[in-house]
Amino acid sequence: MDTQTLLQLDRDHVWHPCTQQKDHEKLPPIAIERAEGVYLIDKSGHRYIDAVSSWWVNLFGHNHPRLNNALKTQIDKVSHHIFAGFTHEPAVELASRLCRLAPAGLNRVFFTDNGSSAVEAALKMSFQYWQQTQRPQKTKFVSLTDAYHGETVGALSVSGCSLYKDIYRPILLEGFQVQGPDCFRCPYGLQRESCPAPCFEALGKLVADQHQEIAGIIVEPLLQAAAGMRIYPPSYLRQLRELCDRFEVHYIADEIATGFGRTGKMFANDHAGVSPDLLCLSKGITGGTMPLAVVLATDRMYDAFYGDYVDLKAFLHSHSYTGNPLACAVAVEVLHIFEQENILDSLAPKTALLADSQSRFEALPHVGEVRQLGMVWAAEMVQKKAGKIPYPWQERRGLEVYKCALERGVVLRPLGNVIYCMPPLTTTENELREILDVAYEAIAEVTRS
Numbered sequence: 283m284d285t286q287t288l289l290q291l292d293r294d295h296v297w298h299p300c301t302q303q304k305d306h307e308k309l310p311p312i313a314i315e316r317a318e319g320v321y322l323i324d325k326s327g328h329r330y331i332d333a334v335s336s337w338w339v340n341l342f343g344h345n346h347p348r349l350n351n352a353l354k355t356q357i358d359k360v361s362h363h364i365f366a367g368f369t370h371e372p373a374v375e376l377a378s379r380l381c382r383l384a385p386a387g388l389n390r391v392f393f394t395d396n397g398s399s400a401v402e403a404a405l406k407m408s409f410q411y412w413q414q415t416q417r418p419q420k421t422k423f424v425s426l427t428d429a430y431h432g433e434t435v436g437a438l439s440v441s442g443c444s445l446y447k448d449i450y451r452p453i454l455l456e457g458f459q460v461q462g463p464d465c466f467r468c469p470y471g472l473q474r475e476s477c478p479a480p481c482f483e484a485l486g487k488l489v490a491d492q493h494q495e496i497a498g499i500i501v502e503p504l505l506q507a508a509a510g511m512r513i514y515p516p517s518y519l520r521q522l523r524e525l526c527d528r529f530e531v532h533y534i535a536d537e538i539a540t541g542f543g544r545t546g547k548m549f550a551n552d553h554a555g556v557s558p559d560l561l562c563l564s565k566g567i568t569g570g571t572m573p574l575a576v577v578l579a580t581d582r583m584y585d586a587f588y589g590d591y592v593d594l595k596a597f598l599h600s601h602s603y604t605g606n607p608l609a610c611a612v613a614v615e616v617l618h619i620f621e622q623e624n625i626l627d628s629l630a631p632k633t634a635l636l637a638d639s640q641s642r643f644e645a646l647p648h649v650g651e652v653r654q655l656g657m658v659w660a661a662e663m664v665q666k667k668a669g670k671i672p673y674p675w676q677e678r679r680g681l682e683v684y685k686c687a688l689e690r691g692v693v694l695r696p697l698g699n700v701i702y703c704m705p706p707l708t709t710t711e712n713e714l715r716e717i718l719d720v721a722y723e724a725i726a727e728v729t730r731s
């Protein structure tokens with residue numbers, strides 16, 4: 283199909299995610315034909331560095347031979363089969379390996395097929411746990427402002443980004459939302475690196491007052507990614523764990539974005555040395571090849587659902603593609619690659635390179651902050667540095683940076699006024715330098731006027 287026909291048919295029939303389709307009148311989608319390493323390649327051969335890991339899913343680059351082989355080997359055995367009453371080696375191997383790698387105490391794995399549905403499953407598990415352990419009044423969830431936990435109705439209910447949420451409020455679940463950490467605009471005037479997180483007080487107070495009604499607290503550990511790559515210190519998570527223990531509330535960790543090495547450790551919770559009661563994983567789990575998600579749970583959680591059928595305690599929740607063997611086979615290979623290629627150890631010079639860019643970017647008159655955690659890097663553009671005044675969102679400065687960077691061969695999909703990169707973990711230092719140079723030029727150009 284020639285590109286023009288393809289784009290015409292796309293305009294006629296395809297509804298793209300998270301997109302005002304009218305934008306395509308001026309900026310049509312780019313038709314990708316193939317990909318290799320960090321590059322997406324379009325039909326006319328233009329190459330774009332995928333600096334956002336294709337919405338945070340890709341870990342080791344595109345078209346990875348080992349991941350492709352794992353998929354090909356599995357496809358000749360069985361692509362999919364029912365996972366109730368049946369099981370298979372890739373799922374079993376993946377589950378047992380994940381339990382060994384995950385923060386201590388998480389020993390049970392429930393499969394779903396995307397991040398939002400993992401969050402839904404975790405919320406339902408937490409709720410049902412209290413129903414089955416004589417605390418039926420614990421029915422509500424606490425989340426943080428600007429949180430992002432997905433787009434399905436339950437997940438959206440515990441999210442905080444008003445852009446995605448406001449219009450749906452009448453159909454969302456009732457719960458509590460407390461002011462989350464905002465280190466760039468810290469109301470206490472503290473520095474992120476040395477911070478004991480006094481902003482935790484808001485959450486502490488709410489839970490102390492309302493714990494009788496609270497089933498769980500869901501957070502994105504250390505990184506509120508969709509909120510604009512907001513990064514907060516591990517001390518917040520340690521206080522959260524203590525609070526949950528003291529008031530008998532589940533700590534539900536959404537590591538859908540942060541899991542699998544993004545933050546420099548396997549899981550963001552590892553920076554704080556804490557374990558959640560429920561852990562949601564997806565995105566990087568298959569290295570960006572197949573949809574898959576899991577919820578890890580403690581034995582204590584699991585045991586509350588275990589009993590004779592007639593007690594009706596089972597977790598009666600399923601998805602058609604639960605435990606898909608193709609996805610599980612690739613996910614197992616992802617874990618092999620982590621181990622055999624020492625991926626986590628290889629990150630140090632790269633994360634240092636990202637961190638070192640701070641002074642260069644912050645010297646720009648309209649960059650308010652550069653923040654970085656592991657392989658996540660972000661620059662927040664401001665209209666005025668004094669007072670950290672944001673550009674009006676209607677100006678769509680981030681989109682302008684995106685266009686500018688695209689012309690220079692780098693995909694830097696923005697989040698409002700925040701330009702970020704979250705490249706594959708295997709991105710080379712030279713490629714990282716290119717990403718940063720392009721980000722610098724694009725930001726400088728778009729903030730000149």
Ligand SMILES: *Cc1c(COP(=O)(O)O)cnc(C)c1O
Binds near residue numbers: 396397401540565
């Ligand atoms: C992407 C994301 C989700 C939702 O996952 P989907 O697979 O897009 O449904 C949930 N939580 C976090 C932190 C995410 O980054």
